[in-house]
Amino acid sequence: MRLELGQVLIKDVQFGDETKIDNGVLYVNKKELIDLIKEDEHLKEVDVDIAKPGESVRITPVKDVIEPRVKVDGQGGVFPGVLSKVDVVGSGKTNVLKGCAVVTTGKIVGFQEGIIDMTGPGAEYTPFSKLNNLVLRCEPVDDLKQHNHEKAVRFAGLKAAAYLAEVAKELNPDNVEVYETLPLLESVQKYPELPKVAYVQMLQSQGLLHDTYVYGVDAKQIVPTILYPTEIMDGAIISGNCVSACDKNTTYHHLNNPVVKDLYAKHGKEINFLGVIITNENVYLADKERSSNWTAKYTEYLGLDGAVISQEGFGNPDTDLIMNCKKIEQKGVKTVIITDEYAGRDGASQSLADADPLADAVVTGGNANEVIELPPMDKVIGHIDVADTIAGGFDGSLKEDGSIIVEIQAITGATNELGYNKMSAQGF
Amino acid sequence: MVKEIERAGLPVVHVCTVVPISLTVGANRIVPAIAIPHPLGNPNLEPEEEKSLRRKLVEKALKALETEVEDQTVFED
Numbered sequence: 001m002r003l004e005l006g007q008v009l010i011k012d013v014q015f016g017d018e019t020k021i022d023n024g025v026l027y028v029n030k031k032e033l034i035d036l037i038k039e040d041e042h043l044k045e046v047d048v049d050i051a052k053p054g055e056s057v058r059i060t061p062v063k064d065v066i067e068p069r070v071k072v073d074g075q076g077g078v079f080p081g082v083l084s085k086v087d088v089v090g091s092g093k094t095n096v097l098k099g100c101a102v103v104t105t106g107k108i109v110g111f112q113e114g115i116i117d118m119t120g121p122g123a124e125y126t127p128f129s130k131l132n133n134l135v136l137r138c139e140p141v142d143d144l145k146q147h148n149h150e151k152a153v154r155f156a157g158l159k160a161a162a163y164l165a166e167v168a169k170e171l172n173p174d175n176v177e178v179y180e181t182l183p184l185l186e187s188v189q190k191y192p193e194l195p196k197v198a199y200v201q202m203l204q205s206q207g208l209l210h211d212t213y214v215y216g217v218d219a220k221q222i223v224p225t226i227l228y229p230t231e232i233m234d235g236a237i238i239s240g241n242c243v244s245a246c247d248k249n250t251t252y253h254h255l256n257n258p259v260v261k262d263l264y265a266k267h268g269k270e271i272n273f274l275g276v277i278i279t280n281e282n283v284y285l286a287d288k289e290r291s292s293n294w295t296a297k298y299t300e301y302l303g304l305d306g307a308v309i310s311q312e313g314f315g316n317p318d319t320d321l322i323m324n325c326k327k328i329e330q331k332g333v334k335t336v337i338i339t340d341e342y343a344g345r346d347g348a349s350q351s352l353a354d355a356d357p358l359a360d361a362v363v364t365g366g367n368a369n370e371v372i373e374l375p376p377m378d379k380v381i382g383h384i385d386v387a388d389t390i391a392g393g394f395d396g397s398l399k400e401d402g403s404i405i406v407e408i409q410a411i412t413g414a415t416n417e418l419g420y421n422k423m424s425a426q427g428f
Numbered sequence: 429m430v431k432e433i434e435r436a437g438l439p440v441v442h443v444c445t446v447v448p449i450s451l452t453v454g455a456n457r458i459v460p461a462i463a464i465p466h467p468l469g470n471p472n473l474e475p476e477e478e479k480s481l482r483r484k485l486v487e488k489a490l491k492a493l494e495t496e497v498e499d500q501t502v503f504e505d
Contacts, residue, residue, distance in 0.1 A: 283464035319446050354449050
């Protein structure tokens, strides 16, 4: 499966009479976009704002971040099984609006959405402060049940991203990246001397608004399976998550998964990157056992030498992580796990809820309990009063002057477990 | 908490969903629970069925409490 990812570089986003891209500027017809999103009868009020890098703007509570992409050539459309038909995606050509994103906010859905600051110390912790963000503020109709609220905002973000990307369908991209994964046996034959490596991606699927979707299927209902890595780049995996902001994978993270990108960079040189095994993080022990048994079974079946395992979230998923690691290692396959830490504000506590001596190669995205003071911003998009109640916040987090003292847990993407952040640690 | 209470001399049964974590932290008597969001019940059941489920879980825990153990023990059924 071969995908050409064409990057249309977006250096600015502005409102305009017509939605179009001209000379690197994305112009957005605000009314047209709002009308599209308001087609959903679950949303009472929709507004659109723009937040640019360096501006004194705070966006909260952030639910999802989505990168606009459009299928130019090849089977299916982006976000298959959700916005497009369930065709298998990941081949042909896809254009990407690089440098901008859709961010969804509005009345809080759960209690675990995040904060994006466009400037100041908080901006350093989130990759989304570097993008030109089109922010959708979606307010639900009265008495809307939480799961319907979540779904309405999830779809609002995806629809907005698809709407924006549509204007890039006919454009010539500024640069093109090519990714290709051959069918298993061909790939093994092509680089027989290189170690065979796969990526085991764990998807948040604890339920109760902690959900991820694969081709439209709720990930807690899947058994582990295999994807071509390029399928993910076309939106095969999307976030439906209201979990701690620092280490949940937004849809943007999935589309730009750095583990996939880095494994491709080494493919054919240091390793033979065979594909992605996706698995879930369910709340029944039997599910955890079954899923980790199956990921281990696949690593054996594929004849792997090594696997990179990434986690999403923390707490009981630490057990899924350790089960995956242990069982894969017991098949004779080397593992590296990517996680983050909840080691207390002083960093002195145990970092993970579970551990095993076989987990001897660990990459961390940082300690989510570290406390930070976020100075007041001139403008807030969303609802600032959630600062006291979101995960990472506490009673008294929000000060009278608009500054916030929170754990970095509250910042979207701060300790991302795909490594889409700047923090880590090194052991000697 | 399990370890501290045992250190004070009282036997403890840890009723929990994620048995591997309980084993890692060192509980000695472990009774597997239902699921993480609802360890001691199951909202998918009818009230009568759920009551029976809950009673059985408590009875199993009490039985575990009375049972002598040599090593970490998971009371499966």
